[in-house]
Amino acid sequence: xxxxxxxxxxxxxxxxxxxxxxxxxxxxxxxxxxxxxxxxxxxxxxxxxxxxxxxxxxxxxxxxxxxxxxxxxxxxxxxxxxxxxxxxxxxxxxxxxxxxxxxxxxxxxx
Amino acid sequence: xxxxxxxxxxxxxxxxxxxxxxxxxxxxxxxxxxxxxxxxxxxxxxxxxxxxxxxxxxxxxxxxxxxxxxxxxxxxxxxxxxxxxxxxxxxxxxxxxxxxxxxxxxxxxxxxxxxx
Numbered sequence: 063x064x065x066x067x068x069x070x071x072x073x074x075x076x077x078x079x080x081x082x083x084x085x086x087x088x089x090x091x092x093x094x095x096x097x098x099x100x101x102x103x104x105x106x107x108x109x110x111x112x113x114x115x116x117x118x119x120x121x122x123x124x125x126x127x128x129x130x131x132x133x134x135x136x137x138x139x140x141x142x143x144x145x146x147x148x149x150x151x152x153x154x155x156x157x158x159x160x161x162x163x164x165x166x167x168x169x170x171x172x
Numbered sequence: 173x174x175x176x177x178x179x180x181x182x183x184x185x186x187x188x189x190x191x192x193x194x195x196x197x198x199x200x201x202x203x204x205x206x207x208x209x210x211x212x213x214x215x216x217x218x219x220x221x222x223x224x225x226x227x228x229x230x231x232x233x234x235x236x237x238x239x240x241x242x243x244x245x246x247x248x249x250x251x252x253x254x255x256x257x258x259x260x261x262x263x264x265x266x267x268x269x270x271x272x273x274x275x276x277x278x279x280x281x282x283x284x285x286x287x288x
Contacts, residue, residue, distance in 0.1 A: 066214075095276070104176075104263065104279035105215070149214060159205065159228060160277065162214040 064088045066163035068150050073169045074140055082135045082166045084150030095160060096124050096135045097149040105149055108135070137168075145170045174198075176280035178264050184286045185254055193249045193283045197266030204247050205267075205277060206239060208260040215263065221247065222269075254287045261285070 065087045074080040086094070093112040097105035111117055111126035111133060123136040135148055147167045151160040177196045185191050197204050206218040217231040221241040232238070236254075241247040251258055261284050265277035 104281050106279070107276040110276065151215075159217050159220055159231075160215075161217065162207075164214040 064152070064154060064161040066150055066152055066161060068148075068163040068166045070164065071167045071169070073171060074137075076140055076142060076170055076172050078140050079136065079138050080140060080168065082137070082148050082150075082168065084133045084135070084163055086131050086133070086150070086152045086163075088131075088152050088154045088161060090154040091128060091152065092155055093153040094124075094126055094133050095151045095153070096122075096133075097151065099147045099149060099165065101146070108148075140170050142170050142172070144168065176264055176266055176278055178262075178280040178283050180283055181281065182284045182286075184288060187256060187287055188253055190250065190252045191254055191285065193251075193262050193264075193285070195247045195249070195264030195280060197245065197247070197264070198278055199245075201266035201268055201278070202244070203267045203269060203275070203277075204241055205265045206247070206249050207263045207265065209263060209282070210260045218249070218262075251285075254285075256287045259285055259287045 068084045095110050096108040098108050099105040109124035111124050116125045121138045126133045147165040149165045150163040179194045203222045205220040207215040209215050219229050219239045221227045236252045239249045261282040263282045264280045267275045267277045269275045
């Protein structure tokens with residue numbers, strides 16, 4: 063079976079840094095994705111990791127440890143517009159179907 | 173169009189009726205996916221199409237659900253004899269390929285289905 067866990071909700075302050083964790087247990091592993099989803103909108107792609115280590119893209123970074131089945135998304139210099147749900151998704155096999163976690167709802171406060 | 177489009181944006185139907193949801197993927201994208209998202213939940217994979225290959229239907233929750241993709245482009249998801257538990261947002265996504273790599277999936281705005 064596939065199991066992806068992430069916290070349900072997090073709160074952080076504007077200008078701060080927040081780390082959203084994701085742990086996974088899947089039948090296989092062929093990449094991990096992070097998506098952002100604002101309320102009532104479609105998910106949009108943030109990052110992709112397939113090898114261990116940190117991928118940085120502007121204010122957002124994503125880390126992967128395959129041996130630990132663990133990833134995190136790091137958001138720096140938080141802005142109010144970063145209030146959204148952040149979805150962790152694993153691609154278990156060579157096909158491109160994604161298995162999603164339940165999402166983490168991030169609330170950024172002034 | 174520039175992105176994935178879906179229609180209708182909202183659909184309210186009575187229990188027991190059939191519904192059809194439509195997805196227009198990004199032009200040139202060979203892979204197309206259907207997911208559903210219940211209130212406050214993550215995305216649940218339903219089915220995906222890659223080119224002319226047989227679709228992966230492993231996520232369809234029951235035989236009331238079916239999907240087609242005509243001409244390698246537009247897709248229709250059909251739910252027969254709808255039940256209240258079918259109420260959810262149905263999201264379509266497309267990508268350039270379906271065999272590894274960083275081929276991100278681009279999502280449409282979704283169809284919000286409410287079964288009364």
